[in-house]
């Protein structure tokens with residue numbers, strides 16, 4: 001395909017190659033439409049009264065921003081009517097959302113973080129939407145919570161939209177990763193970043209350093225070695241970035257390499273990590289692996305984890321292959337584990 005390929009053309013071409021009913025293409029199309037609507041709200045910001053807090057908390061006790069609520073509504077309304085889905089689940093909903101009886105039901109499940117990086121909304125820094133598509137297990141009639149608790153290796157597709165200086169959509173359905181940029185005048189996403197690959201080596205890492213005193217020894221060792229630069233065992237200087245929007249941090253890694261860590265720490269022992277497995281860690285791990293990188297908790301491959309809860313949190317270490325392998329290696333060394 002050439003550089004003028006639209007996302008719609010790309011999806012239809014992929015569907016031709018794998019066959020199928022067109023259900024998946026239809027679903028992806030609805031997700032893309034939802035992301036265009038969210039991009040518009042994010043872009044208009046204060047002009048349409050979309051900034052600030054909504055005055056309510058979500059199921060996880062986090063204060064919702066108005067745009068969290070708007071983006072969640074847009075995702076639900078855009079994806080519930082067409083008959084592709086059996087149910088959805090969202091960061092902003094405590095329970096799963098079975099497709100209402102007034103609409104036909106389909107064979108897919110959709111999980112999403114409608115707006116990732118909420119703390120950045122009001123300060124005009126990039127935010128995004130992350131999603132993951134699963135199949136309803138064969139034989140299942142009424143969608144239930146346990147149907148969503150599939151390991152990440154079973155994802156049919158994962159992607160994110162990033163609402164930055166340009167709005168982009170980055171997707172994988174298991175055959176590599178492709179990036180599309182929204183041409184606002186045409187109203188279409190155009191394939192601008194075909195076959196994205198993450199460089200295996202990097203000199204850049206991303207971590208919220210304010211949590212340093214809570215880190216486990218392997219993570220502390222890795223970061224200390226990076227900070228020591230030419231005076232330490234690595235013998236080279238490293239650079240650090242932390243945007244506090246996972247979409248933006250992961251996007252940077254897809255564009256030029258790097259390591260992103262929100263590791264296990266001792267800050268709140270009831271939480272094994274900050275990020276959520278089903279709609280943050282799994283889709284990003286699928287994308288990163290498809291781009292040639294690695295994604296681990298430090299102890300296990302993220303995509304192999306068996307989810308036990310809808311809003312389960314996990315440690316996340318992902319990005320350039322050789323650096324993530326090094327960090328995982330540190331977790332295995334008895335002196336540092």
Ligand SMILES: O=P(O)(O)OC[C@H]1O[C@](O)(COP(=O)(O)O)[C@@H](O)[C@@H]1O
Pocket residue numbers: 091113115116117118119208244245246247262274
């Ligand atoms: O505020 P911190 O500790 O730096 O955490 C930032 C992380 O939290 C998140 O914002 C969590 O996502 P939500 O905004 O969807 O809750 C990630 O995007 C980001 O990597």
Ligand SMILES: [Mg+2]
Pocket residue numbers: 113115116117246280
């Ligand atoms: Mg998030």
Ligand SMILES: [Mg+2]
Pocket residue numbers: 068091113114115116117118
């Ligand atoms: Mg969110």
